Amino acid sequence: xxxxxxxxxxxxxxxxxxxxxxxxxxxxxxxxxxxxxxxxxxxxxxxxxxxxxxxxxxxxxxxxxxxxxxxxxxxxxxxxxxxxxxxxxxxxxxxxxxxxxxxxxxxxxxxxxxxxxxxxxxxxxxxxxxxxxxxxxx
Amino acid sequence: xxxxxxxxxxxxxxxxxxxxxxxxxxxxxxxxxxxxxxxxxxxxxxxxxxxxxxxxxxxxxxxxxxxxxxxxxxxxxxxxxxxxxxxxxxxxxxxxxxxxxxxxxxxxxxxxxxxxxxxxxxxxxxxxxxxxxxxxxxxxxxxxxxxxxxxxxxxxxxxxxxxxxxxxxxxxxxxxxxxxxxxxxxxxxxxxxxxxxxxxxxxxx
Numbered sequence: 001x002x003x004x005x006x007x008x009x010x011x012x013x014x015x016x017x018x019x020x021x022x023x024x025x026x027x028x029x030x031x032x033x034x035x036x037x038x039x040x041x042x043x044x045x046x047x048x049x050x051x052x053x054x055x056x057x058x059x060x061x062x063x064x065x066x067x068x069x070x071x072x073x074x075x076x077x078x079x080x081x082x083x084x085x086x087x088x089x090x091x092x093x094x095x096x097x098x099x100x101x102x103x104x105x106x107x108x109x110x111x112x113x114x115x116x117x118x119x120x121x122x123x124x125x126x127x128x129x130x131x132x133x134x135x136x137x138x
Numbered sequence: 139x140x141x142x143x144x145x146x147x148x149x150x151x152x153x154x155x156x157x158x159x160x161x162x163x164x165x166x167x168x169x170x171x172x173x174x175x176x177x178x179x180x181x182x183x184x185x186x187x188x189x190x191x192x193x194x195x196x197x198x199x200x201x202x203x204x205x206x207x208x209x210x211x212x213x214x215x216x217x218x219x220x221x222x223x224x225x226x227x228x229x230x231x232x233x234x235x236x237x238x239x240x241x242x243x244x245x246x247x248x249x250x251x252x253x254x255x256x257x258x259x260x261x262x263x264x265x266x267x268x269x270x271x272x273x274x275x276x277x278x279x280x281x282x283x284x285x286x287x288x289x290x291x292x293x294x295x296x297x298x299x300x301x302x303x304x305x306x307x308x309x310x311x312x313x314x315x316x317x318x319x320x321x322x323x324x325x326x327x328x329x330x331x332x333x334x335x336x337x338x339x340x341x342x343x
Contacts, residue, residue, distance in 0.1 A: 047228075134225075
């Protein structure tokens with residue numbers, strides 16, 4: 001592996017990278033098999049798209065075939081309905097990687113993803129009123 | 139409590155299954171207090187999400203990469219406020235540097251509105267954000283973070299200095315203070331509602 005050479009960059013003092021500074025040991029997109037976009041369904045996950053576990057998920061046999069990152073995302077979704085942004089932060093993975101992995105989970109039927117509000121139709125007045133009242137009550 | 143109103147379930151013909159999330163952006167120059175504001179009002183500790191920037195090919199082909207970093211990480215802070223079960227507000231601090239503008243485009247898609255934080259000692263730092271939201275017709279308020287030691291200006295002075303469109307609210311605030319941050323958000327949501335209604339009337343008329 002590259003670990004041995006990781007600290008031994010240019011021999012200028014202070015120029016070495018250690019730990020997190022040296023970059024991830026596993027390149028982020030290695031976890032997706034080099035894919036940078038979600039699979040065939042080509043969904044675009046908004047940062048605030050909410051991910052929920054499917055009511056009728058595939059069985060444990062199929063789940064055992066999932067990679068560790070897929071499984072940690074799934075565990076996070078099970079704990080609580082989460083946004084893509086939160087999943088990225090909690091799983092400590094870049095958003096781009098999370099999107100690809102979620103695409104896999106969506107296709108294999110483990111999760112469902114809510115569509116964010118379309119820009120053209122922002123929520124109606126009743127909801128905005130509710131937001132304002134809710135903020136006041138905090 | 140507000141939650142206990144009987145019609146507040148929002149379950150119109152089962153539409154409740156899709157939880158609603160709204161997005162608000164917090165923009166402004168470097169060091170103006172974006173993260174502080176997000177942290178002050180968020181119910182969760184401010185989280186950071188990272189976007190790895192690199193051309194895909196570089197990552198795939200990268201064999202050694204130890205003496206040349208090929209990826210850059212942009213961090214975005216965000217926080218959450220749950221209004222009620224099934225309705226939450228997400229706040230995103232936008233990355234400050236200009237070269238990350240393309241991320242703004244994604245962030246601003248479907249956003250309810252934006253808060254532009256300003257520091258009167260460096261007012262010019264928030265010009266790009268003001269321009270950005272004005273051009274895209276995204277409702278925003280300017281929140282002047284009143285740093286101690288900075289000369290205080292009135293909201294009208296700031297509005298004039300920034301040459302804001304008439305009606306764009308300017309709020310004086312303390313980004314560290316939860317109540318003050320809440321007030322900024324309330325002003326924004328009210329304003330976004332007014333803008334939205336005005337636009338609807340425009341299309342009808």
